[in-house]
Amino acid sequence: MATTVDPLQSYRSASSPSALDSTNGLSAERLASGVDFFRLLTAQMSAQDPLQPVDNTQFLTQLAQYTQLQTQLGTNTTLAQMAALQQSLSALTTMTQTASMIGRVVDYVDPVSGADHSGVVSGVSADNGQVVLDVDGAKVPLNAVTAVRAEG
Numbered sequence: 001m002a003t004t005v006d007p008l009q010s011y012r013s014a015s016s017p018s019a020l021d022s023t024n025g026l027s028a029e030r031l032a033s034g035v036d037f038f039r040l041l042t043a044q045m046s047a048q049d050p051l052q053p054v055d056n057t058q059f060l061t062q063l064a065q066y067t068q069l070q071t072q073l074g075t076n077t078t079l080a081q082m083a084a085l086q087q088s089l090s091a092l093t094t095m096t097q098t099a100s101m102i103g104r105v106v107d108y109v110d111p112v113s114g115a116d117h118s119g120v121v122s123g124v125s126a127d128n129g130q131v132v133l134d135v136d137g138a139k140v141p142l143n144a145v146t147a148v149r150a151e152g
Contacts, residue, residue, distance in 0.1 A: 091126065098133070101133065102121050103120065103122075104151060105120055106119065106149075108144045108145045119135035120135065
């Protein structure tokens with residue numbers, strides 16, 4: 001008579017509660033670290049029926065899936081870093097282009113009052129990821145500018 005064995009039972013009882021993600025079971029990051037993966041693999045191998053051991057193909061499939069998981073997590077990390085660099089490059093490009101507005105007269109809509117104003121740009125800065133112009137002492141977001149013209 002065949003008995004059903006839960007290969008995760010020894011893992012569940014031996015590991016801390018934080019090892020299991022409350023919503024999805026085991027977290028991908030913890031499995032990718034290798035420690036949890038090999039704990040699971042050891043638990044599975046120790047719980048297997050000695051008369052019907054796990055097929056080598058299944059073992060190799062699990063190792064291949066583990067390797068694929070590690071590769072995907074590495075790719076995700078790389079893509080996140082590239083996205084952050086792209087965002088930084090975009091902000092730097094915008095700042096560089098906006099610096100050419102220094103000394104020019106700009107028309108803008110005051111974001112607080114909604115009134116139209118004009119003034120000379122004396123500086124450019126970044127505030128919370130947004131380009132801000134210093135126009136006659138007022139901080140003006142770049143998206144509030146309606147026109148740019150040469151002084152005079």
